[in-house]
Amino acid sequence: MKRRLLIGALGATSILIAAGVWYLHSKQPQRSGEQALAGLQAPVSVRYDERGVPHIQADSEADLYRALGYVHAQDRLFQMEMVRRLARGELAEVLGSALLPTDRLFRSLRIREQAARMVERADHQSPSWQALERYLDGVNAWQASHPRPVEFDLLGIAERPFTAEDTLSVAGYLAYSFAAAFRTEPALTYVRDRLGAEYLAIFDLDWQPDGAVPPTLAAQDWRSLEGLARLSRQALGEAGIAQFEGSNAWAVAGSHTRSGYPLLAGDPHIGFAVPSVWYEAELSAPGFNLHGHFQALNPFALLGHNRDFGWSLTMFQNDDVDLIAEKPHPTDPDQVWVDGRWQALRHTQQRIAVKxxxxxxxxxxxxxxxxxxxxxxxxxxxxxxxxxxxxxLETENPILEAFYQVNRADSLDKMRVAAAQIHAPGLNLVWANARGDIGWWAAARLPVRPPGVNPTFILDGSSAQTDKLGFQPFSANPQQENPEAGYIVSANAQPAAAQPIPGYYNLPDRGRQLQRQLADPHMAWDVHNSQALQLQTATDYGPRTLAPLLGTLRQVAEGVEQRELVEQLAGWTGDYPLDSTSATLFTQFLYELAYAALHDELGDTWFDMLVSTRAIDAALPRLAADADSPWWASRGSAQATDRTAIVRLAWQRSLAHLGELYGSDPNGWQWGKAHTLTHRHPLGQQKPLNLLFDVGPFAAPGSHEVPNNLSAKLGPAPWPVNYGPSTRRLIDFADAGQALSINPVGQSGVPFDSHYADQAEDYVQGRYRRVRMGVIPAQSTLRLLPERR
Known part of the structure; x- marks a missing residue:
């Protein structure tokens, strides 16, 4: 009897295992054989290389984009579904009430309404619009004819067609993810109005710019702004969707390269996730060829190259958002004082479905x-x-048409015309071609604000400071074409301009690190030494922040061992390799210094907000150098404090925290133990699904604002990396067929696919893979055929 029961149990287990294997197999992409695809006019060849990148050859652009949508969907349908739901405020329908605040936020941004307006005013007969529609036809054809992704089954997602409004809504999410104002403006306005003028000095901001009057906000209003800033920061992270943060890009003229042809390098810095943000594909049709990096639901590459030209992107970081405190009517909350009279607020209602x-x-x-x-x-x-x-929301922003043209811009003139059509988000386009040209264009519509208005702060809606006097012409935007220096660097720092352009720029340290080496007249650049430049893990930021504090650290260090640690910091070059212990100690000390100096004035919410902004990067070196800053005085403490007292407290807390985590021997405090990268899937937030869907952890070199910008939030160790190079690309136009690239995880977003995480180890180790172009040694070939009538 027991034997029969055992055999029965084993049989049942075998059936379950077989069913599970069959189930997962049914979800895998098809990369070989033949498949009918409705709407094709002729057969399309899709050859897959060793990385799972499709190389699509079609006889027309219509068939090309339809095939791209089809293969993009089979690798990334769940990503497409999640990003459109995020942009349109529809996550709670599949993830439950915990995502209601995120949905409310994105509904309040009015992205979906703006997307509808963009659809209405688009030229539906233009080549770009026709390409979009054919791409969406391909996406929807795959969805209608194949089993749902695993994630759809787990979450109970019902299939529905993807539309042009979805694509343009995702463009709005892209613009929002660049906008630092939602977090920064409330935090800095709080410092100005609740703490005082002297506290702004470390941010290099004026108390009241000429002509500007701060709005009057009550305690409840400040609590409201706390909640808004917190929600803005949490929205993308809780949805598991990548956020855009910064980037490196440079172009070197042939006069400075080993080959005599221009070289292009780029690595946009974006939040890490599974699947990765970019989908690679090579597109070929008569008169058109491009190897591109595509985003979900967008048929036009945002990064790309062929044998004739190529481009990369960095974030402009211009301030294209103003938060405005309206003056409400004393008895009617639906009226506000604008332009010298009471004006009614307009109401609309929307319903949010909740699982x-x-x-x-x-x-x-x-x-x-x-x-x-x-x-x-x-x-x-x-x-x-x-x-x-x-x-x-305030510009026409024909961004799809812009990138349709960018994908075909083989000359300076064509690229300039295409860049001028990008209104929001602000982007830097760094470009090169095989004929010897290099260029950079800061692409955005820059608003002209009244003189003296500083949009870093929340503006007063009852005054003229909120007026917009038009937009600056594109010709006045910062740009370079074939500069005499022979190279161009873009790394998110404030660009040189006749008048400073308001924005939330990164520090110049990273760009200076790149520029110092690109300016070396004795260096002949190629893809090999360019790899070393992309992978550098040092800048001046750490040493210049520490410099004014070293005397104090020597004073507060206790005993021989602590004094040795201080001297190690004094000799540290600002490098973050895996075996560095000084990198670990500095990063912990930087957080403890910020917390001890700022938290008592700001409290939990505003401190957390501030350290999540770029403003903190510039503030901490200034704070360290100013012994008389009011931030050194502890509020609410009976004991007076100064810089020495705060440095002593931060130092001792740092040693205690690292000792508790990694042991009492500082030789065990290696950077690679504390600084790790895990690529997280949206479902990985629900344990134990993280074991199935997440990829990592990996010990990660680099840090915040070094060229290999693997960044973590300023906080106590350990430091999980949350963003960094979303790809690394190197193209020498002597032979673009030898270009190099890497994906942080893998090409496929389908769990258990062989290309789900096959590049993750190479990525963190700093290795590259060759970008295949043209007739390639295919690993497999899928033929898409017109449906028989």
Whole structure:
């Protein structure tokens, strides 16, 4: 009897295993054989290389884009579904009520309404629009004819067609993810209005710019702004969707390269996730060829090259968002004082579906300045409506047409024309061609604000400081074409301009590190020494922040061992290799210094907000150098403090924290133990699904604002990396067929596929793979055929 039961149990187990294997196999991409695809006019060849990148050969652009949509969907349909739901405020329908705040935020941004307007005014007969429609036809054809992805089954996602409004909504999410104002403006306004003028010095900001009057905000309004800033920061992270943060790109003229032809390098810095943000594909049709990096639901490459030209992107970081505190009517909360009179707020209602619960009705209000964004907080919102002026909502922004042209821009003139059509988000396009040209264009519509208005702060809606006097012409934007220096570097720092351009720029350290070496007249650049430049893990930031504090650290260090640690920091070059212990100690000390100096004034929420902005990077070196800064005095403490006291506290806390985590021997505090990279899948947040879907952890070299910008939030160790190079590309136009690239995880977003994580180890180790172009040694070939009639 027991034997029969055992045999039965083994049989049942075998059946379950077989069913599981069959189930997972049914979800895998098809990369060989033949498949009918409705709408094709002729057969299309899709050859897959060893990385799983499709090389699509078609007889027409219509068939080319239809095939791209089809193969993109089979590798990334779940990513497409999640990113459109995020952009359109529809995540709670599949992830539950925990995502309601995120949905409310994205509904309040009015992205979906703007996408609808963009669809209405588009030229539906233009080649770019026709390409978009054919691409979406391919996406929808795959979805309609294949089993749903595993994630759809687990979450109960119902299939529905993808539309042009979805694609343009994703463009809005892209613009939002660049916009630092949602976090930075409330935090810096709080410092100005609640702490005082002297506290702004470390941010290099004026107390009251000429002609600007701060809005009057009550305590409830500040709590409302706390909630808005916190929600903005959490929105993307909780959805598991990659956020855009910064980038490196450079172009070197042939006079400075070993081959005598221009060289292009680029590595956009974006939040890590599974699948990775970029989908690679080579597209070939009569008169058109491009190896591109594509985003979900976009048929046009945002990064790309062929044998004639190529380009990369960095984030401009211009300030294209104003938060505006409206003055409400004393008795009617639906009226605000604008342009010298009371004006009514406009209302619209929307319903948000919630998984397992009744739908929620959202009342959205809009002032003459833009949508009211703090309404998303419900009863927690203050009396002052906070309006949003955003260039994405206020410009025509033909961004799809722009990138259709960028994908074909083989000359300086063509690239300039294409760049001028990018209004939001602000982007730097760094470009080169095989004929010897290099160029850079800061692409954005820059608003002209009244003199003296500083948009770093929340503006007063009842005053003229919120006016927009038009937009700067594109010809006045920062740009370079074939500069005499022979190279171009873009690394998110404030560009040189006749008048400073408001923005939330990265520090210049990373760009200076790149520029110092590219300016070396004795260096002949090629893809090999360019790899070393992309992978560098040092800048001056650490040593220049420490320099004014070393005397104090020597004073507060206790005993021989601590003094030795201080001297190691004094000799540290600002490098972050895996075996460095000084990198670990400095990073912990930097956080403890920030916390001990700033937290007592800011409290939990505002401190957390501030250290998540770029403003903190510039503030901490200034704070360290200013012994008289008011931040050194501890509020609420009976004991007076100064810089020495705060440095002593931060130093001792740093040693105690690292000792508790990694042992009492500082030789065990290696950077690679504390600084790790895990690529997280949206479902990995629900344990134990992380064991199935996440990739990592890996010990990670590099750090915040070094060329190999593997960045973690400023905080206590350990430091999980949250963004960094989303790809690394190197193209020498002597032979673009020998270009190099790497994907942080893998080409496929399908769990258990062989290309799901096959590049992850190479990526973190700093290895590259060759970019195949043209007739390639295919690993497999899929033939897409017209349907028989």
């Amino acid at each position: 397992g619960q009744a739908a929620v009705t959202l009342d959205l209000r809009r002032s003459p300045h833009g949508p009211i964004v703090n309404d998303v907080l419900g009863d927690a919102a203050g009396a002052a409506p906070i309006a949003l002026w955003w260039a994405f």
